[in-house]
Amino acid sequence: MVSLTILFVVIGGAVGGGRGASTAFLVAAAMNFFSYWFSDKMILKRYAASEVGPDDQSRLYRIVAESARKAGLPMPKVFIIPEQSPNAFATGRNPEHAAVAATEGILDLLDDDELSAVMAHELAHVKHRDILTGTIAATFAGAIAMLGQFARSGVGSQNRRGNSLGTILILIGAPLGAMLIRMAVSRVREYAADEGGAEISGKPLALASALEKLQRGVQTVPLTRGNPAHSHMFIINPFFGGLQRLFSTHPPAEERVRRLRLLADKYTSRP
Numbered sequence: 001m002v003s004l005t006i007l008f009v010v011i012g013g014a015v016g017g018g019r020g021a022s023t024a025f026l027v028a029a030a031m032n033f034f035s036y037w038f039s040d041k042m043i044l045k046r047y048a049a050s051e052v053g054p055d056d057q058s059r060l061y062r063i064v065a066e067s068a069r070k071a072g073l074p075m076p077k078v079f080i081i082p083e084q085s086p087n088a089f090a091t092g093r094n095p096e097h098a099a100v101a102a103t104e105g106i107l108d109l110l111d112d113d114e115l116s117a118v119m120a121h122e123l124a125h126v127k128h129r130d131i132l133t134g135t136i137a138a139t140f141a142g143a144i145a146m147l148g149q150f151a152r153s154g155v156g157s158q159n160r161r162g163n164s165l166g167t168i169l170i171l172i173g174a175p176l177g178a179m180l181i182r183m184a185v186s187r188v189r190e191y192a193a194d195e196g197g198a199e200i201s202g203k204p205l206a207l208a209s210a211l212e213k214l215q216r217g218v219q220t221v222p223l224t225r226g227n228p229a230h231s232h233m234f235i236i237n238p239f240f241g242g243l244q245r246l247f248s249t250h251p252p253a254e255e256r257v258r259r260l261r262l263l264a265d266k267y268t269s270r271p
Contacts, residue, residue: 040091040099043233047225049079049101060102061118063112067119071127073201076100080107083224086217087232093130098126109217110210117197117207118214121235124196130189134232186232187251194256198246198263208260211236215253 036250052058061078068075076090076098086105092098100122110118117195125131198204212238223238231237237250 009014036091043091044079047081049081052078052080063116064100064119067123067200071123073123080224085221086214087234087236087238088118088122090125093131095126109213113203113206117201117203118210118235120201121193121197124193190250194260198205204260204264208257211253211257
């Protein structure tokens, strides 16, 4: 977050001075905070999620209710997504307005311990207010990208001398750097949610097992109605590509599993 702030201040001063930087930041903030307040409804509708309640005798609802009690959180709304690709996510602007969603595929794939650990991971995101953190990071990254657009517009009229190293860094390097930093923020929050989920559920090995199953599952059954812009929300990135490790919003599943197993060793070594 500090890196994003510094990059924004430096690029803002180079491109448009204080006024240009302020304009870019205000526009990006307006766009991203609208998403912060209303993204839960938009995302759930986008994935045709159906809410389940205490009267539905839902296995998912029962597990989420128990996990929320352990986490000391208000009961979130619970949704099931009609997708066979196994995955889950949390959304909502704060713990009082949170929702968790799971696909039909994850319900078929995981046993109760694994599903409980996954839901604890999602509730850890809620507890850590990661939606707010991600929105702030997206605001700075969006403002930096907008400054790059300002620079591109200004450079176009400068006798084609816009190919200097400084201009290239502003036009290409700064937005790319901002995107990479934003993704790094997301990856850090995933590690924190893994640890928080293990603490809530008390089952780090169950979460490790779930991540291994989900990693294989999303590769075997891809998400059919997905939008890559939503990849950061899911517990496992449902989208893959040649530069997936560099541009992924998630750390490698193998590294997450390794850390969870080390965490389990610490649990068992406690007196």
